[in-house]
Amino acid sequence: xxxxxxxxxxxxxxxxxxxxPTGRLHLGHLLGALPNWVRxxxxxxxxxxxxxxxxxxxxxxxxxxxxxxxxxxxxxxIAVGIDPERSVIFRQSDVREHSELALLxxxxxxxxxxxxxxxxxEQISELGEHIATFGFLGYPVLQTxxxxxxxxxxxxxxxxxxxxxxxxxxxxxxxxxxYGPVFPEPRAILTxxxxxxxxxxxxxxxxxxxxxxxADDAETVRKKxxxxxxxxxxxxxxxxxxxxxxxxxxYHSFFEAPPAELDEIDRACRAAAIGCTECKGRLADRVVxxxxxxxxxxxxxxxxPGRIEAILEDGRQRAQKVASEVLGxxxxxxxx
Ligand code: TRP
Ligand code: SF4
Numbered sequence: 001x002x003x004x005x006x007x008x009x010x011x012x013x014x015x016x017x018x019x020x021p022t023g024r025l026h027l028g029h030l031l032g033a034l035p036n037w038v039r040x041x042x043x044x045x046x047x048x049x050x051x052x053x054x055x056x057x058x059x060x061x062x063x064x065x066x067x068x069x070x071x072x073x074x075x076x077x078i079a080v081g082i083d084p085e086r087s088v089i090f091r092q093s094d095v096r097e098h099s100e101l102a103l104l105x106x107x108x109x110x111x112x113x114x115x116x117x118x119x120x121x122e123q124i125s126e127l128g129e130h131i132a133t134f135g136f137l138g139y140p141v142l143q144t145x146x147x148x149x150x151x152x153x154x155x156x157x158x159x160x161x162x163x164x165x166x167x168x169x170x171x172x173x174x175x176x177x178x179y180g181p182v183f184p185e186p187r188a189i190l191t192x193x194x195x196x197x198x199x200x201x202x203x204x205x206x207x208x209x210x211x212x213x214x215a216d217d218a219e220t221v222r223k224k225x226x227x228x229x230x231x232x233x234x235x236x237x238x239x240x241x242x243x244x245x246x247x248x249x250x251y252h253s254f255f256e257a258p259p260a261e262l263d264e265i266d267r268a269c270r271a272a273a274i275g276c277t278e279c280k281g282r283l284a285d286r287v288v289x290x291x292x293x294x295x296x297x298x299x300x301x302x303x304x305p306g307r308i309e310a311i312l313e314d315g316r317q318r319a320q321k322v323a324s325e326v327l328g329x330x331x332x333x334x335x336x
Contacts, residue, residue, distance in 0.1 A: 007181045008329075009151060010322075015040045016152035016186075018049035018092065018143075021070035026211035027287070028204040030080065031254055032193040036156045038081040040189070046087040047150050047319060050074060050312075053092045053099065054143065057136040058127060071308045076214050078311070079298035090315030092146065097323035101145035101330060102138065108174050109141055117163050144168040148183040149323045156189040179333035182326075194254055197247050201229045215298060218288045225251075225284040230276045231269075241269035241276075248276070248283055255286050 017037060025034070040046055050070040059066065070091060078084060092098050114120065114137050124132050143164050147155055155165060165188040172183045197203065198210025205211070212224050231246040233239065243249035243266045253262055265282075268274035301307055 005181060007151065007176070007184050009153075009184060010045070012045050013043075013154060014150050014152040015044040015046040015154045015156065015189075016049070016147045016150050017047075017156050018051035018054070018146060019073065020051045020055040021066055021073050022055075022206055023065075023069040024072050024213045024215050025076040026204060026206065026213045027255075028193075028196045028211070029076070030214065031196055032158060033156065033191055034077070034080050034082075036189065036191045037077070040154075040156060041083060041086050044154060047152065048077065048082060048087055048089050049146060049319075050089075050091045051146070054139060057133070057139050057142075058123070058131050060133070060135070061130075070312075072215075074308050074312065075298055075301055076294075078301060078308075079214065079294045084311045084315070088315045088318045089311055090319040091312050094312065094316040095149075095319050095323050097149055097320065097327045098142065098145050101149050101327055102142040104330060104334065105141050105145055105171055105175065106138060108178060109171055111137070113167060113170065114138065114140065117167060119160065119163065140164045140167045141171070144171045147186045148172060149326050150319075151184055151326060152186055153184050154189050155186050156191055158191050158193050162188055162190070175330075179330075179335075182329050182333050196254060197250070199224055199228050201247055212287065214291060214294055216291070217295075221288050221291065222281075222284045225280050225287065226277070228280065230280075234276065237275050238272055240272045243269050248280055251283055252279075252286070255283075255290060257286065 017033070019033070037046070037048060050073060052066060052070055055066060056063070074089060077089065082089065117140055120137065120139075123136075140163075144167065147168055155168075157165060165186065169185045172185050175183060195203070198205065198208055199212070200208070200210045202208055202210060212221060216224065225248075228248050228251075230248050231241045231243070233245070234241040246269070249265065249269070252265060257265070265274065265279060269279065
């Protein structure tokens, strides 16, 4: 019998993706990763992972609340339409195989491959030298383990993760070259993320405190929208506005104001015929309306005590079944 040339693949192609548990998700996520994750459920078996080990790489000295952050995040996933029956939703640290495969992959990954990943130096200069740990250097190795432990062929990610995916493919080629074709090379599905600015015009990020969260109630949304920066040239109601320079206007457009209304706001703003307060009021209505069905689902979930934990436990079992098989294959190929 000749040696197989191709990895053994699952019957239906798999998708893997993860997010570090940062707590409640915000509107940026609603325009970015999440709709893609929801859509992919139609055509793939999806594995969506709370990447708490990855969070530890930069949060090892600030672990309080990490479990709760994961639970909040999963509640948001489900509220926007990730279906825990169809997709496997689980916590990375619950499936120990991730750590073991990462260790094995670490044996064959040259350190120089890791130090040249752009995000390595970027993150250190942003967050400080203290995150330059062994674990942080190995971030992309762990991410590779995540993906290939399920033989996932497709990985929805944002632009910032593309270099990690390239590295994952290199690691797979090296593994397969050394030990035989166990893993398929994962391919990225690039998520186009419109750059949604935060309330203050900087990038929307929890660490800047400038987010509108999916879980914000109507009153909070209204207050936050009213605090948004607008066209700086428009000091009074009588000044003509410039919608192209106004964050409120981009929100109207990102959150799908009908073209006719967008046009009307554009013209009224330029003619100083609409005030910013009214314009923001309309935006608040739009955002509140959009969040309403999400929040209905979310509060239903959260009123059942232990519901999210039960979903994560079910996910752990389903993930582990696959992970232990694939890890077994990898160990057999290595000969350990
Ligand atoms: N590193 C990813 C991020 O910060 C999260 C992540 C962990 C991930 N494991 C993954 C993404 C596997 C895709 C596939 O966004
Ligand atoms: Fe921005 Fe609307 Fe004010 Fe024009 S009217 S500057 S679009 S908030």
